[in-house]
Protein backbone atom coordinates (compact mmCIF):
# COMPACT_ATOMS: atom_id res chain seq x y z
CA UNK A 175 0.00 0.00 0.00
CA UNK A 176 1.25 3.43 -0.94
CA UNK A 177 1.66 5.78 1.95
CA UNK A 178 0.32 9.27 1.31
CA UNK A 179 2.97 11.61 2.58
CA UNK A 180 2.12 14.66 0.55
CA UNK A 181 -0.80 16.95 0.09
CA UNK A 182 -2.48 16.64 -3.32
CA UNK A 183 -0.95 18.89 -5.91
CA UNK A 184 -2.76 21.79 -7.44
CA UNK A 185 -3.08 20.83 -11.13
CA UNK A 186 -3.11 24.50 -12.10
CA UNK A 187 0.52 24.82 -11.04
CA UNK A 188 2.70 25.56 -14.01
CA UNK A 189 6.27 24.42 -14.53
CA UNK A 190 7.87 27.42 -12.87
CA UNK A 191 5.68 27.14 -9.76
CA UNK A 192 6.21 23.45 -9.34
CA UNK A 193 8.39 22.46 -6.38
CA UNK A 194 10.10 19.15 -7.06
CA UNK A 195 9.99 16.49 -4.38
CA UNK A 196 13.51 15.41 -5.21
CA UNK A 197 15.39 18.55 -6.24
CA UNK A 198 18.50 16.61 -7.16
CA UNK A 199 16.67 14.10 -9.35
CA UNK A 200 13.46 15.73 -10.63
CA UNK A 201 13.22 13.23 -13.52
CA UNK A 202 12.39 10.49 -11.00
CA UNK A 203 9.25 12.33 -9.94
CA UNK A 204 6.23 11.05 -11.94
CA UNK A 205 4.32 14.22 -11.00
CA UNK A 206 6.95 16.57 -12.35
CA UNK A 207 5.50 18.78 -15.14
CA UNK A 208 8.26 17.63 -17.47
CA UNK A 209 6.97 14.07 -17.04
CA UNK A 210 3.41 15.08 -17.89
CA UNK A 211 1.37 13.85 -20.87
CA UNK A 212 1.84 17.04 -22.81
CA UNK A 213 5.49 16.19 -23.43
CA UNK A 214 4.66 12.87 -25.13
CA UNK A 215 5.75 12.52 -28.72
CA UNK A 216 3.83 10.24 -31.08
CA UNK A 217 6.62 7.67 -30.91
CA UNK A 218 7.36 4.66 -28.77
CA UNK A 219 10.27 4.63 -26.33
CA UNK A 220 13.70 4.39 -27.94
CA UNK A 221 14.65 1.53 -25.62
CA UNK A 222 14.45 -1.89 -27.27
CA UNK A 223 11.46 -3.96 -26.16
CA UNK A 224 9.79 -0.97 -24.50
CA UNK A 225 6.49 0.12 -26.03
CA UNK A 226 5.68 2.93 -23.64
CA UNK A 227 4.89 6.30 -25.23
CA UNK A 228 8.06 8.37 -25.50
CA UNK A 229 8.57 11.98 -24.60
CA UNK A 230 9.42 13.99 -21.51
CA UNK A 231 10.69 17.52 -20.96
CA UNK A 232 14.19 16.06 -20.96
CA UNK A 233 13.99 14.11 -24.20
CA UNK A 234 11.40 13.18 -26.84
CA UNK A 235 12.95 9.73 -27.30
CA UNK A 236 12.44 7.89 -24.03
CA UNK A 237 9.47 7.00 -21.83
CA UNK A 238 9.33 8.38 -18.29
CA UNK A 239 10.93 5.31 -16.66
CA UNK A 240 13.72 4.90 -19.20
CA UNK A 241 14.38 8.63 -19.24
CA UNK A 242 14.83 8.47 -15.46
CA UNK A 243 17.34 5.62 -15.84
CA UNK A 244 19.17 7.53 -18.53
CA UNK A 245 19.23 10.75 -16.51
CA UNK A 246 20.52 8.85 -13.48
CA UNK A 247 23.36 7.50 -15.63
CA UNK A 248 24.21 10.97 -16.92
CA UNK A 249 23.94 12.41 -13.42
CA UNK A 250 26.33 9.77 -12.14
CA UNK A 251 28.80 10.61 -14.91
CA UNK A 252 28.61 14.29 -13.97
CA UNK A 253 29.34 13.34 -10.36
CA UNK A 254 32.45 11.51 -11.51
CA UNK A 255 33.55 14.51 -13.59
CA UNK A 256 32.94 16.84 -10.66
CA UNK A 257 34.96 14.56 -8.40
CA UNK A 258 37.85 14.61 -10.89
CA UNK A 259 37.72 18.38 -11.26
CA UNK A 260 37.48 19.19 -7.57
CA UNK A 261 40.24 16.80 -6.63
CA UNK A 262 42.65 19.41 -8.01
Ligand SMILES: [Zn+2]
Pocket residue numbers: 219220221224225226236237238239240241
Ligand atom coordinates in the same frame (compact mmCIF):
# COMPACT_ATOMS: atom_id res chain seq x y z
ZN1 LIG B 1 10.86 2.92 -22.12
